[in-house]
Amino acid sequence: MNAATITNRVLSALLALLLLVGGLLVAVEIVLAQLGRPPLLIPWSAWASWLGEQTWDTFTVRLVLFGLVVVGLVLLILALRPGKPRRLALPTTGSNLRVSIARRALQQNLADTATRASGVASASAKAGRRTVTITATTANPNTTEVQNAAQAAVDQRLDQLGLVGRLRCRVRIDRGS
DSSP, rough: OOHHHHHHHHHHHHHHHHHHHHHHHHHHHHHHTTTOOOOOOOOOOHHHHHHHOTTTTOOOHHHHHHHHHHHHHHHHHHSSSOOOOEEEOOOOSSSSSOOOOEHHHHHHHHHHHHHHHOOOSSSEEEEOEEEEEEEEEEOOOOOHHHHHHHHHHHHHHHHHOOOOSEEEEEEEEEEOO
């Protein structure tokens, strides 16, 4: 599970909790008003009189409406933004069979490929929508040579896989001890 998924789930849970508590509070306030009792937390009579004095031309009303539109557009853009596909299509074999590779399997395969390159002690891979980032660790002082070897090995492996949507590869070298 990636950070965006976790963030979306936490924000959704917080928003649902906020709406639940707000709805319960409003229901309690309505019951209290019907029973002729004073408000618990929401001074609804003061709010009602203030709102009755407002018009569409009031700065506060326009500011609140503009803020709501901006928040709505941001939420809409975040909801419609495509996520990373879990599986990547591999070339078809000529029949009606469609073959794909899981993103995690591809990441592990490319990390293993980079690890086998000359001078690389360990490697990890992170596959985005269009880019694969390999982070390799080396003790070799010539990091350019190690980076070129890892880049060539990973590029060759990507060519062998022949992914339908070609991924660009970036190799970062961390200097280990």
